[in-house]
């Protein structure tokens with residue numbers, strides 16, 4: 437594996453990790469695979485497009501670095517907040533009433549929410565991929581004989597900041613600890629007087645906000661996206677969450693990086709292997725983990741939560 | 743004081759916790775049947791009963807996790823049935839739940855902090871020191887994950903966590919469950935100590951002998967009905983308790 441492949445793998449893996457966090461946090465707290473999460477991600481990307489267009493004119497002139505930073509920052513904040521609200525509403529409307537129902541019921545509802553969102557976004561943005569506006573003047577640097585673009589650096593640093601922030605929030609703040617307490621024993625947490633509904637809403641808020649902010653990085657890095665981009669990416673991110681140990685936050689980060697690197701590695705293989713095969717490779721990983729180590733890399737037998 | 747006069751004074755004084763004709767259901771299953779309890783300020787009151795009698799349901803009803811279908815639950819004379827659990831804990835009731843229910847992957851320290859969740863005053867640190875004084879073992883292990891503690895240590899943590907709420911009433915659900923006789927004795931000593939420091943205690947126990955040693959009064963629950971309510975010495979002497987709970991024939 438060359439350094440090139442490793443770098444592009446880490447870039448992609450960082451995006452998977454950000455999305456995987458949303459799956460894993462929600463699973464950790466209510467044991468639901470939130471299929472709509474990937475679509476919340478897509479929504480974040482679409483919402484951020486006009487924000488960037490408003491700040492950076494798309495007529496070919498070069499944005500200054502200051503404009504770029506402002507545009508990207510504003511887009512991330514707007515997308516994060518909108519997605520957070522949408523995530524909270526989805527939980528409130530579609531999942532909360534089913535919290536004590538058999539587990540298949542909310543799962544089917546989640547798939548339903550996902551389909552609704554995808555169709556709505558297809559109506560809104562059309563069935564074909566749309567271009568993501570230019571927010572950053574492309575440039576690249578040569579380090580250790582390999583090139584690194586500024587968007588790659590942006591994705592890695594942005595994702596790293598989000599992951600560190602989340603890790604601190606969950607492990608160092610009292611409310612983050614309450615979130616873990618609810619994940620570990622919901623009833624006992626309620627006996628402490630912790631408002632479980634609030635904590636679950638907060639989990640959706642944070643997970644969806646990460647997806648929204650991550651979607652901006654995705655748009656800038658890949659340059660275009662379609663109404664179903666988040667769904668596909670979500671499947672890989674979900675695999676990453678399972679690989680790391682579903683419910684485990686650090687596991688999601690590690691799983692995301694591994695899946696990203698694996699995808700870039702397989703894509704780069706010659707001799708008839710290549711881009712057609714990475715789906716197969718990634719889903720083989722999913723099957724293998726489910727068969728041999730369902731608890732994932734960092735998960736415990738009792739399903740390590742948040 | 744004679745039993746009569748004891749009962750008399752109890753009825754004069756407003757109890758800290760009171761159940762008035764409480765009925766609870768799980769679906770169509772009728773669990774508590776028109777139950778009355780009175781727990782006076784400063785008392786230790788024991789709740790005895792066989793498996794499935796409705797003891798844990800009583801605890802959950804106090805905390806608002808189970809809502810009575812009829813009847814009233816009063817704390818300091820105010821109705822708390824229908825209130826959110828958070829409000830009830832804030833009002834001054836803290837549980838030591840059945841099976842301890844410590845947060846296994848939080849540290850001892852963080853478990854104690856969760857116990858103080860509803861506190862808004864700035865004296866959490868003092869109470870933490872008080873818990874560590876009561877259970878030096880917890881101080882030694884404050885950065886250890888609670889799930890790796892021994893059963894006895896987890897029970898201490900569960901009690902400590904409840905104390906962190908600075909409750910006026912601590913409700914304990916089988917604190918001696920799964921503990922060795924020596925540890926059971928220690929837990930009961932602690933209960934007496936906590937009570938002496940001013941906390942009222944309503945305690946579910948299978949170990950009737952130990953419970954009635956420390957309690958002033960007790961209730962015997964049988965398939966959801968209170969069949970005996972008396973002072974602890976009277977209960978210890980009663981045929982029913984001797985047969986059912988102390989293994990005498």
Ligand SMILES: Nc1ncnc2c1ncn2[C@@H]1O[C@H](COP(=O)(O)OP(=O)(O)OP(=O)(O)O)[C@@H](O)[C@H]1O
Pocket residue numbers: 768771773791792793794795796797798799800840
């Ligand atoms: N969530 C529930 N749904 C349906 N039935 C329940 C539920 N919880 C308890 N029960 C039933 O209610 C009855 C009383 O249960 P409870 O837990 O209060 O008993 P207990 O006196 O605490 O018993 P133990 O000594 O075994 O802890 C039991 O028959 C139990 O099966």
Ligand SMILES: [Mg+2]
Pocket residue numbers: 797798799840915
């Ligand atoms: Mg019980």
